[in-house]
Amino acid sequence: MIETNLYYPLWKRYLPVFAIQLKKALSEEQEINFTKSDFHSLGNRNKSDYGFSLELENGKAKNNISGSAVARDLYEVLLNDAKIKELLQGKHYKISMGKAYILKIVAIVKPEAE
Structure with a gap:
């Protein structure tokens, strides 16, 4: 049996932090430090890491996150929060986490046509 929404x-505990970090990411890359125990x-996942990459444009996932429960749950939690959903509209973000449990939020700003 596959467990969902682990x-x-x-x-959910970090939603207020995400709201702040998404705003700040518009000017510079943001990081949130987690610990191994937060996820374990x-x-x-006993031997594998919890790394993932989630690219959001206008609140929609641009990359395939179906293989990562960590990314899927983050995506669903973000979209179920009205404030965050509003922050995502009209913007392009990349949210990623590597083996060091540091979640990075980067706003991808497209150069404006002159």
Whole structure:
């Protein structure tokens, strides 16, 4: 049996932080430090890491996140929050996390046509 929404509690707890970091990311890359135990207490990945990449444009995932429960749960939690959903509209972000458990939020700004 596949468990779903394992990471909801973690992502929901950080919603206020995400709102602030998404705004700040418009001017510079933002980072949120997590610990291994944040994920191990919730997840079931014994030997693999929890790294993922989630690219959002206008609130929609641009890349395939179906293989990552961590990314899927983050995406769903973000879109279920009205304030965050509003922040995502008209913008392009890349949210990623590597083996060091540092979540990075980068706003991808397209150069304006002159």
